Amino acid sequence: MDTATDPVFPLYSVTFVFDRGEGTETETTSLMRPWLFETDPGVAEVERQAHEAWPNLTWRTDTHVVRRLVRIEVTRKDDVPWALAWFAHQTFRAGRTDAELRDSFERYVRKWERYQDDLSNNPGVPCLMGAEDRWRWQPLCACDSCAEKGVALIAH
Numbered sequence: 001m002d003t004a005t006d007p008v009f010p011l012y013s014v015t016f017v018f019d020r021g022e023g024t025e026t027e028t029t030s031l032m033r034p035w036l037f038e039t040d041p042g043v044a045e046v047e048r049q050a051h052e053a054w055p056n057l058t059w060r061t062d063t064h065v066v067r068r069l070v071r072i073e074v075t076r077k078d079d080v081p082w083a084l085a086w087f088a089h090q091t092f093r094a095g096r097t098d099a100e101l102r103d104s105f106e107r108y109v110r111k112w113e114r115y116q117d118d119l120s121n122n123p124g125v126p127c128l129m130g131a132e133d134r135w136r137w138q139p140l141c142a143c144d145s146c147a148e149k150g151v152a153l154i155a156h
């Protein structure tokens with residue numbers, strides 16, 4: 001199992017810079033939903049999708065507050081086998097069974113778990129958000145949206 005090679009996917013970081021009348025604030029959405037793609041769409045396409053997503057972002061549901069969008073900052077990150085969502089990790093199935101996906105996630109977690117106590121001194125290390133504890137892992141998400149997009153999502 002240690003010798004298996006896990007497919008990696010292009011990840012982006014998207015930060016919304018906005019003003020609600022008290023100066024400029026920023027919100028990076030990558031924690032709520034990773035901007036992970038099966039094939040690389042390129043920066044311009046991610047920017048287009050981010051502009052489209054802006055009016056519907058869940059953290060903007062306090063609709064009485066007017067937020068003026070100042071700009072969107074899109075950064076291409078390194079390719080990853082798994083990307084962090086909110087107490088969940090996401091990848092793409094890429095023809096893998098549930099068991100193969102869980103093995104892949106296990107490899108990812110075991111690779112990074114030893115650094116979790118000291119993330120601030122290990123800037124390249126991804127946060128696992130509790131996935132170190134295997135008992136937290138839920139079955140792979142079986143919703144229609146994941147099935148349609150070939151997404152594999154493990155909540156934990």
Ligand SMILES: [Zn+2]
Pocket residue numbers: 141142143144145146147153
């Ligand atoms: Zn789902």
